[in-house]
Amino acid sequence: MSTIRFLVILLVCALTCASCREPATFPEEQYDARMSGGVNSVPDVSSKAFSHAFPLLRSNEAQLHNLGDVHFEQTFVTAPAPVNAGLGPRFNNVSCISCHRNDGSGFPTTGEPESALLFRISSDGTDPYGGPRPVRSYGGQLQDKAIAGWTPEAGISIAYESRTVELAGGERCELRIPRYTLHSLHAPIGVPHRLSPRLAPPVFGLGLLEAVSEHTILSYADESDADGDGISGRPNRVWDAPSGSMRIGRFGWKANTATLLAQVAGAYAQDMGITNSIFPEADLSESGATSGTAASPELGDDILRAVTFYVRTLAVPQRRLVTDPVTLRGERIFWEAKCGSCHVPTLVTGDHMDLPSVSGQRIHAYTDLLLHDMGPELADDRPDFEASGREWRTAPLWGIGLFRTVSYPGYYLHDGRARTILEAILFHGGEAEKSRQVVERLGPADRAALLRFLSSL
Amino acid sequence: MTISIRRAMLLLALIAVAGCSSDSIDSPQTNAPDESAVLTDFAHVVANPVYNELEAKAVALLVAVRSLRAAPTEAGLQSARAAWHAVRQPWEYSEAFLFGPVEDFQHDPALDDWPVNRVDLDSVLASSTAFNTESVRALPTSLKGFHALEYLLFGIAGTKTVEGCTERELQYMEALAGNIAFMCSELRRAWDPAFSWNFTAQYIRAGEGSTVFASKKDAMLVLVTAMAGICEEVAGGKMEDPLAAMDSTLEESQFSHSSTADFRNNMIGVRNVFRANFLRDGRGLDDYIAAKNLSLANRVRGRMDAAVAAFDGLDPHFGRAIFTQQSLIRRAQDAITAVQEILENEVAAFLRQQVPN
Numbered sequence: 093m094s095t096i097r098f099l100v101i102l103l104v105c106a107l108t109c110a111s112c113r114e115p116a117t118f119p120e121e122q123y124d125a126r127m128s129g130g131v132n133s134v135p136d137v138s139s140k141a142f143s144h145a146f147p148l149l150r151s152n153e154a155q156l157h158n159l160g161d162v163h164f165e166q167t168f169v170t171a172p173a174p175v176n177a178g179l180g181p182r183f184n185n186v187s188c189i190s191c192h193r194n195d196g197s198g199f200p201t202t203g204e205p206e207s208a209l210l211f212r213i214s215s216d217g218t219d220p221y222g223g224p225r226p227v228r229s230y231g232g233q234l235q236d237k238a239i240a241g242w243t244p245e246a247g248i249s250i251a252y253e254s255r256t257v258e259l260a261g262g263e264r265c266e267l268r269i270p271r272y273t274l275h276s277l278h279a280p281i282g283v284p285h286r287l288s289p290r291l292a293p294p295v296f297g298l299g300l301l302e303a304v305s306e307h308t309i310l311s312y313a314d315e316s317d318a319d320g321d322g323i324s325g326r327p328n329r330v331w332d333a334p335s336g337s338m339r340i341g342r343f344g345w346k347a348n349t350a351t352l353l354a355q356v357a358g359a360y361a362q363d364m365g366i367t368n369s370i371f372p373e374a375d376l377s378e379s380g381a382t383s384g385t386a387a388s389p390e391l392g393d394d395i396l397r398a399v400t401f402y403v404r405t406l407a408v409p410q411r412r413l414v415t416d417p418v419t420l421r422g423e424r425i426f427w428e429a430k431c432g433s434c435h436v437p438t439l440v441t442g443d444h445m446d447l448p449s450v451s452g453q454r455i456h457a458y459t460d461l462l463l464h465d466m467g468p469e470l471a472d473d474r475p476d477f478e479a480s481g482r483e484w485r486t487a488p489l490w491g492i493g494l495f496r497t498v499s500y501p502g503y504y505l506h507d508g509r510a511r512t513i514l515e516a517i518l519f520h521g522g523e524a525e526k527s528r529q530v531v532e533r534l535g536p537a538d539r540a541a542l543l544r545f546l547s548s549l
Numbered sequence: 550m551t552i553s554i555r556r557a558m559l560l561l562a563l564i565a566v567a568g569c570s571s572d573s574i575d576s577p578q579t580n581a582p583d584e585s586a587v588l589t590d591f592a593h594v595v596a597n598p599v600y601n602e603l604e605a606k607a608v609a610l611l612v613a614v615r616s617l618r619a620a621p622t623e624a625g626l627q628s629a630r631a632a633w634h635a636v637r638q639p640w641e642y643s644e645a646f647l648f649g650p651v652e653d654f655q656h657d658p659a660l661d662d663w664p665v666n667r668v669d670l671d672s673v674l675a676s677s678t679a680f681n682t683e684s685v686r687a688l689p690t691s692l693k694g695f696h697a698l699e700y701l702l703f704g705i706a707g708t709k710t711v712e713g714c715t716e717r718e719l720q721y722m723e724a725l726a727g728n729i730a731f732m733c734s735e736l737r738r739a740w741d742p743a744f745s746w747n748f749t750a751q752y753i754r755a756g757e758g759s760t761v762f763a764s765k766k767d768a769m770l771v772l773v774t775a776m777a778g779i780c781e782e783v784a785g786g787k788m789e790d791p792l793a794a795m796d797s798t799l800e801e802s803q804f805s806h807s808s809t810a811d812f813r814n815n816m817i818g819v820r821n822v823f824r825a826n827f828l829r830d831g832r833g834l835d836d837y838i839a840a841k842n843l844s845l846a847n848r849v850r851g852r853m854d855a856a857v858a859a860f861d862g863l864d865p866h867f868g869r870a871i872f873t874q875q876s877l878i879r880r881a882q883d884a885i886t887a888v889q890e891i892l893e894n895e896v897a898a899f900l901r902q903q904v905p906n
Contacts (some may be wrong), residue, residue, distance in 0.1 A: 135901065136770070137767050137770070138775075139771075140775075158785055162786050162790065167690065167691050169666035170668035174798035193652070193655075204687075237689070239669055
């Protein structure tokens, strides 16, 4: 009797195990290539293409997103004021939307109302967390505007030198290389310093990038180039103020920020001079100084969380032309040139109980979120946590074909020096040197196909 | 009895037939405009004429403010205020199509940023800075445009008198009005087909050489996105924020008490775009849709009419209405949201399906 019972139990176990399979993925061709953001993809090619909420937000989530949307566009003014008080006293711009036009990029200028290029500044050495060391009287970022009665920290002049690249087939492409000069300093700098220009980047799809697990990011790292392909991506490890811990960096041109909360709180404090619970001081140069009689902190946590949720839940524009033969040819060239070694097309997000929309999504951001040596011409020679002066995070390519539409005329790379996607490619050096050379040698038709593919993203 | 029943049935049938207006029949219309006609008429019947009027009203505002400065009188102040109200109307219409030069060249924030930075504005007035159109152009957006001028012309709660206008304020008003006229003129010229590069050509030639619009479908969908966008901004932001917070300082045109008119004009602007109707009737999206789905076209038309009508009876002083007419405000918000939803869901889906790539 007991033997029979044992056999029955064994049979049931065997049958149960046989029916238990690991969840499988579909073959590549069974996924809809248009869905760059998984379920969070939207079919808009207008200037508002980066401004849509995730389509499947629950009603309370949609409400929070909308609240954040409103405040993302709010202009701050000098205190005291009945609305949006606390700007500055020194700042780079007056609202989030002023730099992130239509939730996209901005203008690579300084000092103008519409300018979206800021400069990080640091002296040699590191801060207590291994990050860049602030400069006395300046903090970690130059604020080039100020409220009435204050002077900006500095003015920054930009001059461009040009360099012409001749491509196979005779096409010539003129690249512009920026040179920056500080003037009108509000105080002597007094020590050797390093500057790094940073153009405001698009803010859509960030919640999906945040949802990629650290394990997944690390799986693409190859710090010592063990596979010998000349590509040695490595993660940045940065101080995350909200959690008070070191984390893998994933946001910012050098992946120097780990979480969206830190990114948004830092932007309020440094870019607009709006203090908040994460960063109770605007910038070290203004320690203890506030404008007028603004509240302290000037931004409530409810607004900070809402704006963070807003950028976390901005949807990704769908790809276009996914069955177009020329685009498909361009995609093959993308692989042949090994662009995909860093611009990794597909990542799968982790599980997030608090926000199901970002859980388990197969996304096509075309980034590995890792740092790569991009050569001397793009180098800012300013280390940022573990990122060296030549390293930059692989920029996501999703939506790149819409930059011109969303934030006309469209600028590319960390300082906006590139005016077209082709120019951006031609600035690639370091680990991307060979890929760039492949593109330079492409015939006109193949180069056009590659650019058509990139523009479809 | 049998005859009575037959007569009654016949009568019912006649009533039923009579009740079937064309509005409820989902059948195609003849003489439907094609995609090119819709794009052409949007540009020539709506966009260009609205920007023409915006420029004309902005120049009239500058003239009125100059007159006020030359001879500050109460009548002159009232004329300048009337001119300010007048230029706001085409501006609010144009907000139903906030794409192209108005956003590419940052005219929108430069003309219509909010709130006014009153502390800095007072400092600028107290300084010795010379005011002119060019110097104002370089100022932060919260110190220029319609609302900075509104603050100076009307004062807090509309209490400004001509005696309260200092010479510095009048200088600044003139420079602001000059800057507004300059920007409105730039906008008009950016669309004007008479210029070698013009956005009208970029729009009309969508899919046929335009460097902005890859296809006519894209160009048509841009209208839908723009209309839905202003609906969301008005109902979900500009009306909702002061109402939800019960705070009249969150009202946008709070010095002139003209927010209610702004919102209504936004909705008229949306209707103008959908129907290609401004000063004259053109071939609009409504006609294009009606050719294949008259029911949808008419439902959108009806919702847009309802959104405009929802402001009937609403206090022009929106900052007061949030305390006294909450149900009317909610009704208007619902009507606007109904427009937004049908645009984003049904109209966008229709165009994606029906307009050739």
